Amino acid sequence: MVRKNRQNNRAFKNTMKEKKETYTFVEAFNKVDELRAIENTSMSDYVIKMQEEVGEIAESHLMITGYKPMKNPVSKNKATQINHEKEHLAEEAVDSIIVGMAILSANGTSQQKIEELLKQKIDKWVSKLVVKKKIKK
Numbered sequence: 001m002v003r004k005n006r007q008n009n010r011a012f013k014n015t016m017k018e019k020k021e022t023y024t025f026v027e028a029f030n031k032v033d034e035l036r037a038i039e040n041t042s043m044s045d046y047v048i049k050m051q052e053e054v055g056e057i058a059e060s061h062l063m064i065t066g067y068k069p070m071k072n073p074v075s076k077n078k079a080t081q082i083n084h085e086k087e088h089l090a091e092e093a094v095d096s097i098i099v100g101m102a103i104l105s106a107n108g109t110s111q112q113k114i115e116e117l118l119k120q121k122i123d124k125w126v127s128k129l130v131v132k133k134k135i136k137k
């Protein structure tokens, strides 16, 4: 029995080594696109899910700033607790990116169009910062 468990653990570890540890943005979008097609969830469900994720980011931020008490404190040390909550906020922000990708996929928006929009929107942000004299053009 012990030997069998060791073999299973070794096989599991080898499988984990072969699996990719990260996705690029393009790989992530392709995976979300594939999963969304399988799931076939309605656009309105994704929109509501996005609102849920944004709410989770807001709640996490309120806990980091001290406006709201921590839900499940992991430490009595304030800095440790804040760092833990910041990791949680990052998870919620990534959740919202994934749901955003699902919305774009459900909307039928091409990757080319998404890349064009990313450029347009970031350039617009740059222009606003130039007007506010926060950066030089």
Ligand SMILES: [Mg+2]
Binding pocket: 053, 056, 091, 092, 095
């Ligand atoms: Mg979430």
